[in-house]
Each structure stands twice: as structure tokens, then as C-alpha cells.
Amino acid sequence: MVSEILRVNHVRYHTLCDDVAFHNETIHHLITLWALGASPAAVQAMYDLNKPYQALINYHPASPVGSKTKNPAFFKECIGTLDYFEDSVRFCQDEIAEKGVPAAVNEYLLKGDELTDDILARLHTGFLHQMIHLGIGLEFNQPCLVAGALAAGRMHVAWPRDFFFSVENTFARSLICRPRNSSPISPSTASTHPTSRKAPPKSCIHTCAYILGAAQHPDKVEAIDFVMLHIMTLGIFYPTFMAQDWITPHNKTRLLQWKAWVGDAVMYAGCGCPALYADRITSSTPERPRGG
Numbered sequence: 001m002v003s004e005i006l007r008v009n010h011v012r013y014h015t016l017c018d019d020v021a022f023h024n025e026t027i028h029h030l031i032t033l034w035a036l037g038a039s040p041a042a043v044q045a046m047y048d049l050n051k052p053y054q055a056l057i058n059y060h061p062a063s064p065v066g067s068k069t070k071n072p073a074f075f076k077e078c079i080g081t082l083d084y085f086e087d088s089v090r091f092c093q094d095e096i097a098e099k100g101v102p103a104a105v106n107e108y109l110l111k112g113d114e115l116t117d118d119i120l121a122r123l124h125t126g127f128l129h130q131m132i133h134l135g136i137g138l139e140f141n142q143p144c145l146v147a148g149a150l151a152a153g154r155m156h157v158a159w160p161r162d163f164f165f166s167v168e169n170t171f172a173r174s175l176i177c178r179p180r181n182s183s184p185i186s187p188s189t190a191s192t193h194p195t196s197r198k199a200p201p202k203s204c205i206h207t208c209a210y211i212l213g214a215a216q217h218p219d220k221v222e223a224i225d226f227v228m229l230h231i232m233t234l235g236i237f238y239p240t241f242m243a244q245d246w247i248t249p250h251n252k253t254r255l256l257q258w259k260a261w262v263g264d265a266v267m268y269a270g271c272g273c274p275a276l277y278a279d280r281i282t283s284s285t286p287e288r289p290r291g292g
Contacts, residue, residue: 002034003142005047010144013054014085015133015152023129026050027145031136076115079122079154088151096143102246105134108150110251120254121161123153124262127230130156131263135237138244160262167261168254200256201238204264208232211268213284214276222280228271231263 006027015024029050033043070091078084096104109116109123123130130153137145208231216222241247241255268274 001040002030002043005030005043006142007144009047009054010148012056014056015130015148023126024054026054028132028136031140035140072115079115079118080156080158082155085151085155088154089147092147092150093144096147101138101143101146102244104150105146106246109153110247112251117165118158118161119150119154120258121158121164122156123149124160124258125156125158127227128234128263128267129230132230132234132237135234135240139237139240160258160266164258164261168257201235201242204238204256204259205232205235208235208264210278210281211264211276213281214278215271215274216277216280217274218277218280222284225271225274228267231267234259234263 009027009030013024013026026047030043030047033046038046078088092104092108095108099107107116109119123134130149133145133149133152137143137147137149212224212228212232215225215228238256238259242252247255
């Protein structure tokens with residue numbers, strides 16, 4: 001039932017719910033309810049409750065844009081504007097139907113050229129919403145959600161592109177210029193070693209949970225910050241990203257680095273680098289201790 005609701009919702013409603021570019025969280029809510037064991041009736045009730053705030057997609061059946069999108073030059077022109085969202089969704093769906101999710105994601109997100117790096121940067125903006133969308137699509141095997149993530153990610157701004165790529169290049173040059181007598185880079189310290197990617201997702205989740213729980217002013221009632229909570233929401237999908245054998249070790253490393261740089265560091269700094277009080281976690285008493 002949930003898969004059918006997701007399919008219909010994907011076809012009918014926009015990934016953004018208004019012109020201000022607030023994100024449509026309905027499908028994330030549905031999948032979370034299902035994963036937590038909600039009954040079909042509860043899932044349907046919550047979907048009906050949230051359906052009114054969604055924005056309908058305005059399809060143009062005779063639009064020639066879909067076929068033109070296969071042209072690399074026109075494909076690039078479509079990036080960064082909501083005017084081509086519906087056509088981008090169709091294009092991504094067609095590519096996934098023809099090539100499969102692994103090939104489509106590798107070609108349009110992880111190829112490592114100028115165009116796909118631009119899209120990778122855009123997927124990390126908008127409170128990380130489209131990366132979350134991609135994670136959900138892969139975790140729950142929903143190709144339509146993967147298509148939606150790729151299409152919507154192309155519509156966002158690309159501010160990380162302007163300085164995080166230079167960070168990557170600077171890091172690479174620093175390795176090339178290491179003095180010969182310096183300490184060698186061993187598998188235990190090099191982030192590109194395959195075995196080093198087993199622990200980081202778990203560490204990422206724990207770190208994000210600590211930040212959210214400890215960023216509580218002693219004089220205030222405990223509350224999770226709406227902006228920073230997205231780093232935790234995205235963090236739980238990195239074990240899924242790391243488990244995909246079709247994502248290369250190099251790209252898995254990049255995804256982890258971008259999560260730390262854009263997802264965690266920038267989001268924390270953007271919230272004013274709040275002081276962290278560990279005792280707000282250790283001394284916290286749950287209101288419903290039997291509820292898990």
C-alpha cells in the first residue's frame with residue numbers, strides 16, 4: 001500500500017510545496033511511519049492529513065524539453081531553474097528505467113566531471129533535503145524517489161561548489177607535496193582505504209546525535225533545533241550509501257567528506273556554533289521510558 005501511495009504522490013505532487021522552496025516532506029513521513037510499524041490505516045490517515053499542503057505538478061504533455069535534455073548543452077541549461085523540474089523528473093525516470101538506478105546515479109551524480117560535480121553540490125543544499133531523498137530511495141528500493149532526488153537536486157543553488165571543490169583540491173595537493181621523510185600514510189589513517197569506511201557512518205550518526213542532544217542551553221527547555229536535525233536525518237542513510245557495491249571507493253569517500261563538510265560543519269556553524277552541554281544528555285529523563 002505504501003509503495004502505491006508513494007508512486008501516486010510522486011506523479012501528482014511537486015518536491016517543493018511553495019514558491020519559497022520549502023520542501024515537501026510527505027513521502028519521508030510515510031516511509032518513516034511504515035518503517036516504525038504503523039498500520040495501513042494510520043499511514044493512510046497521516047497521508048490524507050498532509051496532502052492538502054502539497055503543490056500539484058503541472059505537466060506539459062507536448063513539451064519537447066524531455067527529448068532535448070539528452071543533449072549535454074541543453075541539459076546544462078536546465079540546471080538551476082524550477083521551470084524545467086517536471087521535464088527533469090521525466091528525464092531521470094526514463095534514464096533509470098533504461099539503465100537502472102546504479103548506472104543513472106553514477107552517470108548523473110558521481111561521474112566526477114564538471115557537470116555532475118555541480119549537481120552533487122546542489123544536492124547538498126536546501127537543508128540536505130535531496131540527499132535525504134536519495135538515501136530514502138536507495139534504502140527502500142524506490143527508483144521513483146531516486147529520480148525525484150536527482151531531478152530536484154538539479155533545481156537547487158550550488159553555493160558549496162564555489163569553495164568545497166577548492167578544499168578537495170588543496171587536500172590532494174597537500175598529499176602530493178608531503179615531505180619524503182614525513183610519516184607515511186597508512187591504511188589506518190588514509191580516508192580512501194576501503195576498510196576505513198566501515199566505522200565513519202556509525203561515528204557520523206553518533207556525532208550528529210551528540211550535537212543535537214547537547215546543543216541545549218541550560219536555561220531552556222530541551223528541544224531539537226529544526227535546522228541541525230537534518231544532519232542526523234541524513235546521517236542515518238550513510239550505511240546505505242556505503243553498502244552499495246556500485247558506488248566506487250573514491251565516491252564513497254567523497255560522500256562521507258561532503259557530509260562532514262557541508263552537512264555537519266556548515267550546518268553547525270550556520271546555527272552559531274552553539275555550546276554543547278553533555279549533561280543535557282546524560283541527565284535527561286525520558287517522559288515515556290517504556291516507549292523506547
